[in-house]
Amino acid sequence: MTAxxxxxxxxxxxxxFTKGKETISIFDHLDLGIPRGDFIxxxxxxxxxxxxxxxxxxxxxxxxxxEIAVADQRIDGLSEGELATWRAANIGxxxxxxxxxxxxxxxxxVELPLLLTRLNRKERAERVHTALSVVGLADRTKHRPRExxxxxxxxxxxxxxxxxxxxxxxxxxxxxxxxxQSADEILSILQLLNGELxxxxxxxxxxxxxxxxxxxxxxxxxxxFVERELAA
Amino acid sequence: MRSxxxxxxxxxxxxLKSIGQRRWLSxxxxxxxxLVVIVLLAFLAMANGFQRTIAGSGADDxxxxxxxxxxxxxxxxxxxxxxxxxxxxxxIARGSDGxxxxxxxxxxxVDGIKRSTxxxxxxxxxxxxxxxxxxxxxxxxxxxxxxxxxxxxxxVGKALLREFxxxxxxxxxxxxxxxxxxxxxxxxxxxxxxxxxxxDLNVVxxxxxxxxxxxxxxxxxxxxxxxxxxxxxSDNEPRLKLDVKSEAAYFAEQASQTSDLIxxxxxxxxxxxxxxxxxxxxxxxxxxxxxxxxxxATLRAIGFGGFPAFVGTLAESLLLAVIGGLxxxxxxxxxxxxxxxxxxxxxxxxxxxxxKLSPWLIAExxxxxxxxGLIGGLFPAVRAxxxxxxxxxxxx
Numbered sequence: 001m002t003a004x005x006x007x008x009x010x011x012x013x014x015x016x017f018t019k020g021k022e023t024i025s026i027f028d029h030l031d032l033g034i035p036r037g038d039f040i041x042x043x044x045x046x047x048x049x050x051x052x053x054x055x056x057x058x059x060x061x062x063x064x065x066x067e068i069a070v071a072d073q074r075i076d077g078l079s080e081g082e083l084a085t086w087r088a089a090n091i092g093x094x095x096x097x098x099x100x101x102x103x104x105x106x107x108x109x110v111e112l113p114l115l116l117t118r119l120n121r122k123e124r125a126e127r128v129h130t131a132l133s134v135v136g137l138a139d140r141t142k143h144r145p146r147e148x149x150x151x152x153x154x155x156x157x158x159x160x161x162x163x164x165x166x167x168x169x170x171x172x173x174x175x176x177x178x179x180x181q182s183a184d185e186i187l188s189i190l191q192l193l194n195g196e197l198x199x200x201x202x203x204x205x206x207x208x209x210x211x212x213x214x215x216x217x218x219x220x221x222x223x224x225f226v227e228r229e230l231a232a
Numbered sequence: 233m234r235s236x237x238x239x240x241x242x243x244x245x246x247x248l249k250s251i252g253q254r255r256w257l258s259x260x261x262x263x264x265x266x267l268v269v270i271v272l273l274a275f276l277a278m279a280n281g282f283q284r285t286i287a288g289s290g291a292d293d294x295x296x297x298x299x300x301x302x303x304x305x306x307x308x309x310x311x312x313x314x315x316x317x318x319x320x321x322x323x324i325a326r327g328s329d330g331x332x333x334x335x336x337x338x339x340x341x342v343d344g345i346k347r348s349t350x351x352x353x354x355x356x357x358x359x360x361x362x363x364x365x366x367x368x369x370x371x372x373x374x375x376x377x378x379x380x381x382x383x384x385x386x387x388v389g390k391a392l393l394r395e396f397x398x399x400x401x402x403x404x405x406x407x408x409x410x411x412x413x414x415x416x417x418x419x420x421x422x423x424x425x426x427x428x429x430x431x432d433l434n435v436v437x438x439x440x441x442x443x444x445x446x447x448x449x450x451x452x453x454x455x456x457x458x459x460x461x462x463x464x465x466s467d468n469e470p471r472l473k474l475d476v477k478s479e480a481a482y483f484a485e486q487a488s489q490t491s492d493l494i495x496x497x498x499x500x501x502x503x504x505x506x507x508x509x510x511x512x513x514x515x516x517x518x519x520x521x522x523x524x525x526x527x528x529a530t531l532r533a534i535g536f537g538g539f540p541a542f543v544g545t546l547a548e549s550l551l552l553a554v555i556g557g558l559x560x561x562x563x564x565x566x567x568x569x570x571x572x573x574x575x576x577x578x579x580x581x582x583x584x585x586x587x588k589l590s591p592w593l594i595a596e597x598x599x600x601x602x603x604x605g606l607i608g609g610l611f612p613a614v615r616a617x618x619x620x621x622x623x624x625x626x627x628x
Contacts, residue, residue: 060533060621081537088535095625099530103249115238116535160534 092161151182269560275498323458359436370421513608529624553605
């Protein structure tokens with residue numbers, strides 16, 4: 001399950017958790033390759049390690065063994081500071097509960113990743129407007145999260161994830177808190193980002209309907225992947 | 233660097249804007265810090281008011297002569313012969329009539345009743361010489377008249393009249409076996425003399441059987457530099473075993489003893505309370521970090537560093553502390569500034585003074601508040617900076 005120059009390459013990755021005196025192995029010698037421009041849905045039972053996989057790919061958790069490379073860069077040896085810089089440039093996170101700052105407007109939320117760049121205020125404002133336009137919320141820039149529906153909040157979160165133009169989007173149950181219609185809107189946007197803008201997307205989901213929007217589905221069970229191809 | 237400051241500004245703004253979500257806990261911290269500042273500033277205002285009253289009473293060109301080793305007028309004795317020698321001493325100014333400008337004085341303790349508590353307290357009865365009033369600044373009779381020499385009449389300071397009962401003009405007061413008529417009220421520019429009762433020296437000596445002694449001699453000097461001449465004269469004259477000080481130096485010593493004591497009471501009490509406030513601030517800020525764990529972790533996941541989270545948390549704590557400090561200072565000003573009180577001075581008699589806040593004291597109070605905020609915010613800020621991202625993201 002590898003590709004020649006994959007966007008993501010996991011080689012012999014192991015991850016264990018210690019609970020009291022007990023050590024639980026989530027993965028042991030996990031290998032994975034995901035090509036650039038792919039849209040992968042990761043499914044599996046609770047506790048199978050889906051979110052842990054996403055956290056390892058995003059550099060917010062560390063593997064106990066093995067190599068993790070994203071866009072040909074090894075991240076398993078980076079320091080915390082280096083990882084933060086790397087995340088800012090390469091990763092867009094989308095969370096189940098949106099994780100927006102409740103006291104900030106939509107535009108201010110979307111602007112946050114740009115504060116880590118060298119862009120000036122005007123350039124940041126232009127980027128924010130573009131990102132909100134992509135998710136169809138250009139007219140809601142001054143609204144705060146509590147003034148928006150769940151679907152709209154998730155669209156703001158997507159705008160925040162893409163505003164700094166990362167290569168890889170990591171989505172953790174992005175429709176898990178939404179009704180069907182809102183979920184379909186969000187998944188359509190992700191499909192658009194993958195198809196039109198070439199973003200590589202890894203999406204963890206429990207929802208088979210959501211998984212149908214991906215190009216491929218990986219089933220994670222007992223620390224191993226089982227792949228199922230979907231019609232494009 | 234620019235990016236770092238943008239991060240710090242963004243995280244700090246997020247923290248401060250979210251205080252409203254923790255308003256009651258934040259309010260309790262603000263109140264605790266305000267109470268600490270009120271206690272401290274009340275004591276400091278008391279010490280400051282006392283010191284201003286006493287220290288402001290002395291002049292550089294007035295010498296005060298006491299028995300060698302005497303800490304205060306109350307335990308000094310100067311004989312009639314010594315007074316005569318001082319009159320002939322160098323550096324003492326003379327009036328147009330050629331007489332030396334000196335005032336031998338007798339300082340006695342009499343009883344008075346406090347208006348507020350109806351309890352007895354020691355009051356100073358001062359027998360002054362002919363030049364007694366001219367050797368003091370800003371003496372003015374505000375009601376009635378000055379006492380007549382040779383009669384058992386007294387005038388009372390306006391601060392004493394305000395705090396103690398029975399001294400209205402026209403009334404008669406008893407000190408021991410003697411009876412005195414109150415014939416006037418005087419002011420003395422807010423100095424310690426406004427806490428005294430004044431009478432003619434000779435009458436006081438006579439009625440209290442102190443005919444051949446006084447306790448101090450005040451003398452107007454030809455200038456501040458003449459003090460050393462008088463000192464030298466006293467040191468080299470075997471019949472004068474006396475201490476010569478400027479009146480300003482004497483009162484500065486008197487003021488520092490009591491105001492130091494007040495401050496030594498105030499600071500430990502305020503620090504003990506501050507420890508409680510630190511515990512409150514720690515609780516508030518740990519709760520703040522816990523409440524913002526998901527926000528902090530989200531920002532870290534996006535790429536923000538730990539330092540902005542540290543600064544943002546500390547800024548929130550310091551803001552609460554500054555609000556508490558200013559609130560405490562404002563409350564102290566409204567409640568205590570200008571309030572009149574009395575306490576024992578260096579002569580074991582009551583000194584009436586006003587609590588007095590100053591910008592410097594307010595700065596001390598706010599500084600203490602900031603220290604509380606700094607300690608209370610430091611450890612939670614470290615926790616915020618070190619919060620594992622995964623733990624924070626799934627903290628809901």
